[in-house]
Amino acid sequence: MPHASFPGRAGPHPHGGAGILPRPDLVVCEECDALYRRPLLRSSERSRCRRCGALLGRGHALALPGILALTLAALAVFVIANLEPVVQINLRGVHNEASLPGALRHTWQSGERLIAVMAGMAAFVFPLLVILLRLYVVLPLVLWARTPPGWIVAMRTLRFSSRWSMVEVLMLSALVSIVRIASMAHAVPGVGLFGFGALALLLAALDSAGLHRLWDCADELRAR
């Protein structure tokens, strides 16, 4: 683990007077407010807070084009996972299947609309936002080395959406529902379930690449 050392104060503001001076040479632990000099991290290295053990940063394991490729893959998998049934069921010769959009529609029609909205946000809207916003911010960085219009709003919405996107939970709940229904009918996982499994892995990989790195990339580009 690279050594973190305690920094001192910077000199007075370069322009004099009151102001807010960015200090990209420092990191502050988000969980306990401990202050460190920003360590130089090689690929797959990570630094942790000495005091509370929180993750401070990771090395550039995944370059920007890699992030873009994963995001495009996630978009393709998202479309397939939503078009295909998650589970297929057979009850005394009658066949039935449920895809995620279909399940949301039927829950809406059953009258419990708020539940349909809640599930739709967690399993459909936020995952889609995560993919589209990541594409929106990474694509211009990779192709034209610049940030898109509305960069700050896009990045902050992306952070919020990642928190509320629950693809991996959907995957587990499909497995539980198959077992729950087993006493009544025969159910098997559909292509959509494997799609959501792959999507969960892709989103986890993107998540570990971190948003702080994208902020830093944009800063570096502007500084050039």
Added chain:
Amino acid sequence: MSRPDEPQALGARTLGLHGCHICGLVSELQGVPLEKARCPRCHAHLHRHANLGLQRTWAYLFAAGVLYVPANVLPVMSTASVWGGRESHTILGGILELWHSGSWELALIVFVASIAVPLMKMIALSLLAASSQRGAAWARPERTRLYRMVEAVGHWSMLDVLVVVLLVAMVRFGALASVQPESGLLAFGTVVVLTMLASESFDPRLIWNRRPDDE
């Protein structure tokens, strides 16, 4: 007092340095009052430590605690079939069904996700909020780790909401068999959302706040 074995570190704020909780950039305030300071990179307020923060956490926790009762007492779904008649299922009932059908592993997972996690989250966050409010100095690294765990497991409780939504779509055989979501599920989902909001509104840096008589 801090424990002798607790690793020492400089608190950023005591040096007028503030880490942004949104984008991570560290800013040095030079003559700008913290209440007015915004992150130069993402424009978020740098001041996250107002007492309002803890009040918000308490409010979310209180609402979640109140709704936890109907979420577990009211049925979350009902099944109707020509051979089984009409039945209502609660969260706990669903877990028992899984258990009796022989899938004790899944029963355990659902029990942890639906019953244990929301309850433990509410207890853990109450403990964290109460101890931070009093500026307690004990077990700071451990309490920070507890918060990290609460953050990591929180959204898994949404499991049961998605299970019912999928069952509604799977079991559509007209008069033969059908599944309906019930109002308990809405209470349950709201508890999950409220506990997630509570843990988001809690700033773990409050755990490390020192009182003047500290040290």
